[in-house]
Structure formats: C-alpha cells, structure tokens
Amino acid sequence: MNRAAEDAAVKAKPIFLSAIKSMTFKDAMNILMGNDDSATRYLESATFKQLYAEFMPIIQESLDKVGARKYWRTAVTAYNKLPLVEKTNPELDDHVNRKALNGLFGLVEKKEAGIRNDVSLRNSDLLKKVFAQQDSRKKN
Numbered sequence: 001m002n003r004a005a006e007d008a009a010v011k012a013k014p015i016f017l018s019a020i021k022s023m024t025f026k027d028a029m030n031i032l033m034g035n036d037d038s039a040t041r042y043l044e045s046a047t048f049k050q051l052y053a054e055f056m057p058i059i060q061e062s063l064d065k066v067g068a069r070k071y072w073r074t075a076v077t078a079y080n081k082l083p084l085v086e087k088t089n090p091e092l093d094d095h096v097n098r099k100a101l102n103g104l105f106g107l108v109e110k111k112e113a114g115i116r117n118d119v120s121l122r123n124s125d126l127l128k129k130v131f132a133q134q135d136s137r138k139k140n
Contacts, residue, residue, distance in 0.1 A: 007062050008055035008100060012047075015054065019046040032134055036116050040109040051104075052097055059100070060093045069093055 023031075023042070031038045063069045072092035080087045089095050114121045115131065122128045 003062055008058040008097070009104060011054040011058070012051060012104060015047050015050050016043060019043055022046075032130065036113045037109050039112050040105055043108060044105050048101060051101055055097050055100060056093060059096050063093060063096065 019042075023046075027042060031042055035041075060069065069092045073090045076088050076090040079085060080090065115127060116134065119128075119131075122131055
C-alpha cells in the first residue's frame with residue numbers, strides 16, 4: 001500500500017503548481033492572513049479531486065501487481081456480512097488513495113506551519129517578504 005501511494009505522489013507537483021498559478025488575489029490574502037493551515041486547506045480544496053483521479057490508476061496498478069485489491073475485497077466482503085460490525089470499504093484502491101492524500105496534505109500542513117511560525121524556514125526572499133506582513137499582524 002505504501003508503494004502504491006509513493007508511486008502516485010509524483011503526480012502531485014504539477015497539480016499543486018497549477019492550483020497556485022490559478023490562485024486569485026483574494027485567495028492569496030485569505031491564505032496570508034488566515035490560520036496556520038490556510039494554504040493547506042486551499043490546496044486541498046483546489047486539488048483533491050484532480051489528485052484523486054490522477055493517483056487512482058497508479059494505485060490500482062501497483063496494488064494489482066500483488067493481487068491486493070482482489071484479496072482485500074474478498075476479505076472485507078466476508079467481514080461486512082458479520083452482524084454488529086462497522087462496515088469497511090471493500091475497495092482498497094479508494095482506501096489507499098484517500099490515505100495517501102490525507103498523508104500528503106498532512107505533510108503540507110506541517111511544512112506550512114513551520115514556515116509560518118519559524119522564520120529560519122523561510123529560505124527565499126519571497127517567503128520572507130510575504131510572511132513579513134503576517135508577522136506584523138501577529139505582533140499587534
């Protein structure tokens with residue numbers, strides 16, 4: 001499952017870049033003046049569906065190399081027939097895809113919080129300039 005998620009992750013960069021390039025001024029101001037996860041939430045809302053679609057065939061191919069989807073579906077279908085159990089998604093590719101995306105956005109969120117709260121992580125002039133406004137707002 002981890003290999004499937006890793007194989008799919010290479011597709012994220014161009015999708016993120018496209019979302020950033022299509023950002024409006026209002027989006028940028030909301031991110032800049034928003035919470036520590038505002039950029040992450042913007043990227044998540046702007047890219048989740050496209051990332052999911054791009055990741056899916058890669059994840060399916062990776063899982064099918066070892067027959068994981070077939071075995072998972074068989075086991076979970078039998079499990080879901082048991083009384084009093086919380087039903088589980090029989091589609092392993094969907095499960096792996098969502099976990100991969102949750103993990104990806106979790107990493108983005110950590111990086112964002114670091115950049116917002118640790119000046120030393122702002123390693124470009126652009127980041128320093130952009131977040132100077134946020135810093136002055138926090139001091140007031």
